[in-house]
Amino acid sequence: MNAARSRITLPFLIFVTPVLMWLFLLIVLPHIDLLLMSFRIEDDAGAMVWSLVNYLNFFDEPVYWRTFTRTAVYAILTTMITFSVSLPVAFYITKVVSPRFSGFLSLLLLMPFWVSELVRVYGWMILLRESGVINHFLLRAGLLQRPVEMLYNDITMVMGLVYTSMLFMVVPLISVLESLDDSLIEAAYDLGGNVFSIVTRIIIPHAMPGIVSGGIVVFMLTLGNYLTPNLIGGKNSLWFTEQIYNQFIASFNWNQGAAFGFLLLILSSAMVWIGLKLTRQKLSQVVQ
């Protein structure tokens, strides 16, 4: 106790105060306000009263929880696809390519992120829309008779989400794979292992902390993504963040929107917790 107290020195306070202020003023305080808001409704007389109706609406109205389920399923699917695309990429960068070149390749991976997500999504739209670049070339090549609308469907939306979140999976994977001793892979190969058994028995168990941390980030980002589902998936994509947006902006029902926001937070945290339990990882190890 004494030891802990003696560590709180003036320099410590100087450095920790901005962080605490940041956390409290910009994150904790608004959330408390939103939380309080989510438990209040307007009664018939127009006065604000306490109620659980905002939360019950989520379960009573199928469109809400179905949207959430759909969002969650697609977020999990996106996370899995992102992982299966990122693992070979990370493996190639860390183990196959010469070390001189691997830094350059990591930089190439980062490059798209110098541009805002909005611009990147519009880039995809220019490529994929009915009058877009890809349709143009397919028509020229005679592969298509008339242009096809490639936007506004779930496949394109998932592809866009994978593209947006890939970096957040590749970076933790690169860092765990760098710590994997090459001779372990060679030893497994020497003992009769093939690609499948080396990946499943050696690489994935070793990379598990990176996979889980990348998975959490990708899952949370995808679940909370608004731009990509809305622009590529179209107005009918029914992403849960759009429901929240609609409550706040379209219906101007801030109380309902706040309740949905908290439901998103609680349900996604619960899913991450289940994911950690299933893969037998501890959060403290994963965030390292």
Next chain:
Amino acid sequence: MALDLSVEKVSKSFGDFTAVNEVSFAVEQGRFFSILGPSGCGKTTLLRMIAGFIEPTGGRILIRGSDMANLPPNRRPVNLIFQHLALFPMMNVAQNIAFGLQRRREKKPDIDRKVADILERVGLPKFGNKNIGQLSGGQKQRVAIARCLVLDPAVLLLDEPLGALDLKLREQMKVELKKLQAQVGTTFIYITHDQSEALVMSDHVAVMNKGRFEQVDTPRMLYAHPKTPFVARFVGDNNAWNGIVADQRDNLCTIKTADGQTFSAGAEPDLKPGATVSFFIRPEAIIIAPESGLDDFNRLTVTIKSILFDGANSRLLATPTDGDAELMIALPQNRQYDHLAAGDRVDIGWSARSASCFRVP
């Protein structure tokens, strides 16, 4: 006896650099064969070619008579023990050993029995459930050997596996490894830069330098009759001198050194007078205060510069009175020479036949 491994004119070049240059050798079944060489001599490249991680640019590798060309490591009947062992930290001891058997799709009861058997054989019974991190250096070593031996390979390749151990354990593992090899009867190919490991354990040792084999021989022959100056220098300690042949008779030549001394040394008959030679004399071949009247004997008076005490391996550093060369002389620890001190002058000598002599190009 059947050949487990034969390497025929195998070469490997990386660009302009030739790492392994037309190396040929054969290893009989059940032998302990070592490849000894300084770092960068190409021994690891050679071993990795046998294991299948590197394709040779020339020559053939045959294991039990079948050509290994284009066969990947997972389909060769050889296993490699890595320098840092490469045990899988995500598995326990039993899972590590079972890995290769599972890849062969053996039945679970068979795998369990084989794993228990091999653990017993390497002296680690009931270690199956331990994690790799719980093992000591020597135990890891044995698990790594067990993991390969359980697959019953035709040839077991070892890439300096004792390098990471401390000195005491290394001495102990040397003896254990030799015993284990004799017991299981698997052919071992062992590469090392440590001559003592190679000499103690091997039936045959190949000394490798700059991508070539300098000499392949039994440890005793390698030590007593080195065939090249490199082997003489690299295997064991040696005192070296350069000189010019003055006379040659009965396979014994008289050599004049640059600092004006004359020695006789055993030599091949083709060393003609006038040839420049290096000759080598082992520290333990030099006798302190030799008795008089010996034939073909070199005598010298030296001044002791220092005494390097190292137990049974103690040495004297001395310079000849009329020369500037430095000589290393074995100092037997039988208390007979306890009175020697730095600055003393002593008579030394060695039999001409115990020196080896090579032409210098």
